[in-house]
Each structure stands twice: as structure tokens, then as C-alpha cells.
Amino acid sequence: MSADQKETLGFQTEVKQLLHLMIHSLYSNREIFLRELISNAADACDKLRYRALDDDSLFEGDSELRVEIEFDAEARTVTVRDNGIGMSRDDVIANLGTIARSGTAEFLKQLSGEQQKDAKLIGQFGVGFYSSFIVADEVTVRTRLAGSERSAGTQWVSRGEGEFTIEPIELERHGTEIRLALKSDAAEFADEYRLRALVRKYSDHIDLPVQMQKVEEQEGEDGEKSSVVSWETVNEAQALWTRPKGELSDDDYKAFYKHIAHDFTDPLSWSHNKVEGKLEYTSLLYVPARAPFDLYQREGVRGLKLYVQRVFIMDDAEQFLPLYLRFVKGVIDTRDLSLNVSREILQQDPQVEKLKSALTKRVLDMLKKLAKEPERYQEFWNQFGSVLKEGPAEDYANREKIAELLRFSTTHTDSAVQDQSLADYVGRMKEGQQKIYYLVADSFNAARHSPHLEIFRKKGIEVLLLSDRVDEWLMSHLSEFDGKALVDVAKGDLDLGDVEDEEEKKAQEESAKAKQALVDRLKEQLGERVAQVRVTHRLTDSPACVVLDEHDMGFQMRRLMEAAGQPVPESKPILEINPDHPLIARLEGLEGEAFDRLGEVLLDQAIIAEGGQLDDPAAYVKRLNALLVG
Numbered sequence: 238m239s240a241d242q243k244e245t246l247g248f249q250t251e252v253k254q255l256l257h258l259m260i261h262s263l264y265s266n267r268e269i270f271l272r273e274l275i276s277n278a279a280d281a282c283d284k285l286r287y288r289a290l291d292d293d294s295l296f297e298g299d300s301e302l303r304v305e306i307e308f309d310a311e312a313r314t315v316t317v318r319d320n321g322i323g324m325s326r327d328d329v330i331a332n333l334g335t336i337a338r339s340g341t342a343e344f345l346k347q348l349s350g351e352q353q354k355d356a357k358l359i360g361q362f363g364v365g366f367y368s369s370f371i372v373a374d375e376v377t378v379r380t381r382l383a384g385s386e387r388s389a390g391t392q393w394v395s396r397g398e399g400e401f402t403i404e405p406i407e408l409e410r411h412g413t414e415i416r417l418a419l420k421s422d423a424a425e426f427a428d429e430y431r432l433r434a435l436v437r438k439y440s441d442h443i444d445l446p447v448q449m450q451k452v453e454e455q456e457g458e459d460g461e462k463s464s465v466v467s468w469e470t471v472n473e474a475q476a477l478w479t480r481p482k483g484e485l486s487d488d489d490y491k492a493f494y495k496h497i498a499h500d501f502t503d504p505l506s507w508s509h510n511k512v513e514g515k516l517e518y519t520s521l522l523y524v525p526a527r528a529p530f531d532l533y534q535r536e537g538v539r540g541l542k543l544y545v546q547r548v549f550i551m552d553d554a555e556q557f558l559p560l561y562l563r564f565v566k567g568v569i570d571t572r573d574l575s576l577n578v579s580r581e582i583l584q585q586d587p588q589v590e591k592l593k594s595a596l597t598k599r600v601l602d603m604l605k606k607l608a609k610e611p612e613r614y615q616e617f618w619n620q621f622g623s624v625l626k627e628g629p630a631e632d633y634a635n636r637e638k639i640a641e642l643l644r645f646s647t648t649h650t651d652s653a654v655q656d657q658s659l660a661d662y663v664g665r666m667k668e669g670q671q672k673i674y675y676l677v678a679d680s681f682n683a684a685r686h687s688p689h690l691e692i693f694r695k696k697g698i699e700v701l702l703l704s705d706r707v708d709e710w711l712m713s714h715l716s717e718f719d720g721k722a723l724v725d726v727a728k729g730d731l732d733l734g735d736v737e738d739e740e741e742k743k744a745q746e747e748s749a750k751a752k753q754a755l756v757d758r759l760k761e762q763l764g765e766r767v768a769q770v771r772v773t774h775r776l777t778d779s780p781a782c783v784v785l786d787e788h789d790m791g792f793q794m795r796r797l798m799e800a801a802g803q804p805v806p807e808s809k810p811i812l813e814i815n816p817d818h819p820l821i822a823r824l825e826g827l828e829g830e831a832f833d834r835l836g837e838v839l840l841d842q843a844i845i846a847e848g849g850q851l852d853d854p855a856a857y858v859k860r861l862n863a864l865l866v867g
């Protein structure tokens with residue numbers, strides 16, 4: 238150890254930003270620093286316990302893993318110490334100078350500068366170690382990797398202002414000690430009662446003793462008083478999921494959620510189950526109240542904490558839930574896997590598949606239960622609905638259960654809020670209606686004003702209005718609900734089933750016949766631009782619309798794939814005309830160039846109304862202007 242080995246290094250830019258923000262926006266919730274430090278200490282002990290399964294010399298003779306908390310009111314310091322895995326010098330630089338989590342830069346971009354909003358966002362992100370600087374002027378970390386030489390210790394010191402120093406030190410114990418020199422206005426945390434209360438609040442459910450010193454006055458035989466200091470465990474120190482449900486309060490469950498999910502917000506719901514029999518496992522699964530910022534990122538954090546017979550094995554074990562339930566947080570503890578299981582083994586082990594299907598069922602049941610409370614379910618849906626919509630495609634076996642959980646906007650409410658279930662829709666179906674109708678568009682407004690809805694509105698038939706990116710994908714895997722086919726109103730022939738009576742159908746056939754000559758002329762003129770021209774009765778206000786063949790890829794999916802640079806199969810729209818519209822009557826009376834012009838304009842407008850793009854917009858504008866001039 239020599240002074241010249243001391244180095245001063247700068248924080249990564251993102252850390253500086255994060256620190257600045259945290260110190261200013263989390264001011265009203267400062268105590269969480271202790272939760273974060275204890276949480277990290279517990280994780281470090283879990284890691285050591287796991288590594289020591291192979292090599293118990295790593296314990297260095299000290300296998301009673303624990304966290305110790307000390308304070309000094311006069312010096313205004315709080316120290317959190319663990320005998321967990323510890324860190325090497327490189328670990329320290331990597332972990333305490335940068336933000337390793339992917340997506341952080343993205344996260345920081347989302348910050349608005351408004352304190353309240355940002356405080357919420359930062360809560361989702363999980364503040365971790367850096368939260369020390371909310372209460373401390375200076376933080377000193379002394380750490381040594383378990384199993385390394387005494388001289389391989391590292392001391393890291395920072396005032397959180399852009400730099401830290403790092404130097405080698407000699408350390409007797411492995412593990413990590415974090416000492417906070419508290420700010421003058423945070424002196425309250427160097428207080429025994431405050432600390433004890435916080436330890437209980439934040440770490441009762443952790444399977445690790447958190448200890449504080451107890452000072453007792455003792456009278457010796459000679460009558461002299463002396464004080465004896467001993468370590469006393471302050472928390473329950475029992476893994477929460479191993480305790481019987483009856484013993485646990487909602488607050489216990491909530492506190493545990495915050496520990497494992499690094500989230501400030503209470504969860505929306507949870508499900509705690511102990512299963513014995515063919516499969517043996519305990520699971521505790523949570524539905525968070527807010528989506529994490531990386532929910533849609535490929536490399537986003539997902540998965541459960543895996544324990545085998547109470548021994549922590551890994552975080553983010555993704556194999557136990559399907560992707561469409563990636564928002565679920567929680568713990569799975571099982572006897573059905575071996576202690577030396579690895580990510581690679583998890584991918585092949587048949588037990589894992591069984592556990593996955595059992596846990597999937599648990600989550601779907603939990604959501605079903607949550608759906609009985611519409612307001613809370615709506616909170617869930619607004620955050621995670623579009624993820625759940627991936628379900629029917631990914632998990633065919635459960636698609637009916639998932640279908641019951643879906644919520645949509647519909648013409649019944651005409652609101653962008655997706656709060657109507659398929660069962661609600663079926664309950665409102667008109668007499669004679671055999672199908673569930675839906676429409677997919679790029680936005681809610683485009684869907685709501687689509688010409689395809691005209692006949693449905695006139696007849697009072699409800700249509701689901703879909704505008705999430707995933708909707709067409711969802712619908713291509715959901716062909717039926719409750720024995721009723723789901724039908725895209727922009728595809729194929731319009732069939733309203735028995736809602737229309739024979740007379741209406743006859744009248745439609747006759748008006749189609751009467752317009753046959755016009756249809757033929759129009760088809761000839763539009764040529765390759767359309768697959769077909771036909772008369773429709775789906776329109777009441779618009780002169781024309783485009784539809785697709787029943788088996789064609791939908792407009793929305795086509796645009797998404799094109800945008801992603803994927804090849805899309807060639808397909809042409811079918812132009813449908815409204816025989817009762819004055820523009821169609823006018824078209825019928827036109828000849829030559831005037832006919833051509835109006836015909837093309839009708840097709841272009843139908844494409845625009847459906848949300849599509851014109852190949853040659855300038856030509857459209859020219860034609861339209863020519864028509865306007867007359």
C-alpha cells in the first residue's frame with residue numbers, strides 16, 4: 238500500500254447526471270438509501286453463498302453471513318458492512334463509477350426536469366448504491382473479494398461530485414463496508430431508534446440477519462459498572478416466501494416487492510403459493526403498478542429470482558415465464574432443480590418447462606382475479622396491456638384465458654381508453670349477429686373515423702377499434718372467442734349475418750346489378766392499381782373505400798413490416814363504391830378524361846382515409862385541383 242497508488246477517476250457522464258437528479262428529486266424520501274445498501278449487502282451474501290457451494294474456502298472461516306450496521310452520532314456517520322462476496326479493484330471501478338445497466342442513457346433521456354415526475358421515473362429505475370449521496374457528503378467504500386489476499390482490499394472515496402479516488406488497502410475481512418459521512422441535515426439517520434425502525438421496515442423479510450450493536454451496563458462483583466457491547470439481530474431474518482401466508486401482512490408483501498424489484502411504488506397484486514406433489518416449489522409473483530422503462534427493449538431486465546432449496550442461484554431467470562408475462566417480478570424457490578444449475582442447463586431441463594407452465598397459469602389466474610376489480614385492472618392494462626397482447630401468438634395453449642383478459646376500445650364507448658372485454662362485447666351482440674367485428678388502424682382516431690364503420694354505426698353493431706402496433710399480430714392469432722369468429726371489417730366481403738334481413742340483401746344485389754356497367758368501366762380505367770372494383774353497402778357517408786382480400790396481410794402489419802425494411806407480399810386493394818353516394822352518381826355521368834380523373838381521385842381518397850400513403854401524392858393533388866377548378 239503506497240500513496241502513489243491512489244488514483245482519482247471521473248464518474249461516467251450518466252452517473253453524474255443520475256447523482257445530480259437523485260440528490261435533488263428524492264429529497265423527500267431520503268431513508269431509502271438504507272434499503273438500497275442493505276439490499277446490495279444481502280445480494281452480495283447471496284452471491285457468496287452460491288459460489289461457496291463449489292468452494293467453501295471462500296468463506297475464509299466465516300460462514301455466518303450477515304449485515305452489520307453501526308453509527309456514530311457525534312461523528313455523524315452510518316456504516317453498513319457485510320461479509321458477502323466483496324469486490325476486486327476492477328469490480329469497484331466498474332460498479333461504482335459507471336452505470337452498467339443497459340438502457341440507462343435511454344432512461345435519462347426520458348427525464349423531464351420536473352422533480353415529481355422524475356422522482357417516479359427514478360423509482361422505476363432502481364437507484365441502488367448511488368442513493369447514498371442523498372444523505373451523505375462523503376461515502377467511503379472498503380471492500381475485498383472473498384478468497385483474495387488480505388492486501389487485495391480496495392478503498393473508494395467520493396463526495397459524489399464527479400470524481401472518486403481509489404487506492405489499495407489491507408483488509409482483514411472479506412466483504413464490503415460502506416461508511417457514510419452524513420450531511421448536516423441528515424443527522425437524524427445516525428440515531429439508534431431511527432436506524433432500528435428502518436432496518437425492520439426494509440429488511441425483515443430478507444433471509445439474512447441484519448445486526449446492530451447493543452450496549453448493556455453490567456455491574457461487576459466489585460460493584461463497578463461497565464458497558465458490554467454485543468451484536469443483536471434486528472430483523473426477522475427469514476426469507477419471506479418461506480413463511481406461512483397467514484403470518485404475513487400486505488405491508489410485508491409490499492416491502493419484499495420493493496426489495497426484489499428495486500421499485501418505490503407498491504405492486505398492484507401478488508400471488509404466493511407453496512406447491513407440493515409432482516412439482517415442489519414456492520413462488521411469490523408480483524404484478525408491478527408501473528412499467529419499467531426497458532419493457533420493450535430486447536435486452537431489458539426480466540425474469541424471476543431463482544432459489545433452489547432456499548439458496549439464491551440467480552437473478553433474472555427468464556426461463557420460468559413466457560415473454561408476454563415479462564413484467565412479472567418475483568421469486569421461485571424449488572427442490573426440482575439441482576444447486577449447480579446454470580443458465581445453459583435451465584434452457585434444457587424438462588422440469589423448467591413444467592415449472593414455466595405452472596407459473597404461467599398462476600399469473601393468468603392472478604390477473605383474472607385482479608380483473609374483478611375494474612379500476613385496478615385498468616391500471617394494469619394501461620401499463621402492460623400491449624405486452625399481454627403478445628400472448629395468444631406466443632402461448633397458443635392459453636390463448637382463451639388470455640383472450641378473457643384483453644381489453645379494447647370499441648365503438649360502444651368511442652373512447653381511446655381500452656376498457657371493454659370480449660365478454661362485454663359478446664353480451665351486447667345484436668340479435669342475429671354471429672361474429673365479433675374489429676378494425677385495425679394506425680391510430681385511435683383513424684380507426685374511429687374509418688369509412689368501414691359507417692354501416693356498423695348505422696345498424697348499431699359494435700366494432701372493436703384497434704390501434705396498438707401489436708394488434709394485427711394479436712388478431713392473426715386470435716380467430717375465435719366464445720365460439721364466435723373475429724372478423725376484420727376491412728377484409729373480404731361484408732357479411733353482417735342475420736342482422737340484415739332478406740329484403741335488404743335483395744335490394745343490395747339489385748343495386749349492385751344496376752351499377753355493373755360503372756364497375757366495369759372503373760376497373761378498366763384503374764387497371765393494375767386495384768385487384769377488383771365492386772359495389773358495397775358498407776358505406777353510408779363516404780363514396781368509396783378500399784378493402785383487402787380475406788387472406789391478405791392487413792394494412793397495419795404491411796406498413797410496420799415495410800418500415801422495418803422487411804419484404805412484404807405484393808397485394809392490391811379492392812375498391813368498393815357506395816352506389817347511393819352523389820359522387821358515384823356524378824362519376825356515372827362522366828366520360829373520358831373527367832371520368833378518369835374522378836375515378837383516380839376516389840381511389841386515392843379511399844387509400845388516404847384508411848391511413849395509407851399514395852405512391853404519387855403530387856399526381857393526386859393535381860387531379861384534385863383540376864376537379865376543383867371544374
Ligand SMILES: Nc1ncnc2c1ncn2[C@@H]1O[C@H](COP(=O)(O)OP(=O)(O)OP(=O)(O)O)[C@@H](O)[C@H]1O
Pocket residue numbers: 273277278281319321322323324332333362363364365366367412413499
Ligand atoms: N455490498 C456490496 N457488495 C458487493 N458488491 C456490491 C455491493 N454493493 C454494490 N455492489 C456492486 O455494485 C453494483 C452496483 O450497485 P447498485 O446498487 O448501484 O446497482 P444494482 O444493485 O446492480 O442495481 P439496482 O439499480 O437495481 O440497485 C452491484 O450490481 C454490485 O455488483
